[in-house]
Amino acid sequence: MRKRTTPKDAKLIEEAEDLEYLVEDKRAVWRADGARARRRQRRYKNLLTRQLVSQGPDIEGDVLS
Known part of the structure; x- marks a missing residue:
């Protein structure tokens, strides 16, 4: 597991897709229902x-617009 x-x-997230990959239900078989x-x-x-x-931007010049 x-x-x-x-x-x-x-710190492992560089793009929005990384968030979807990183956050996954590691205990799916133990959950009582999908809502939880x-x-x-x-x-x-x-x-x-x-x-x-x-954390803010990591690299100089990398700004949020």
């Missing part, structure tokens, strides 16, 4: 997005 998603994983799995995925995506915003 893969490890849980943590805020430290934000979707809710958890949404929380992890929001957590990583907040972490990326707080």
Whole structure:
């Protein structure tokens, strides 16, 4: 089983598609229903997005428009 998603994983994200790859339900077989799995995925995506915003741009000249 893969490890849980943590805020430290934000450094692995370079494009939006990386977020979808990185955040996956590692305990899908244990979930009671799909709604809980979707809710958890949404929380992890929001957590990583907040972490990326707080880090700011990595490379000089890389600005958010």
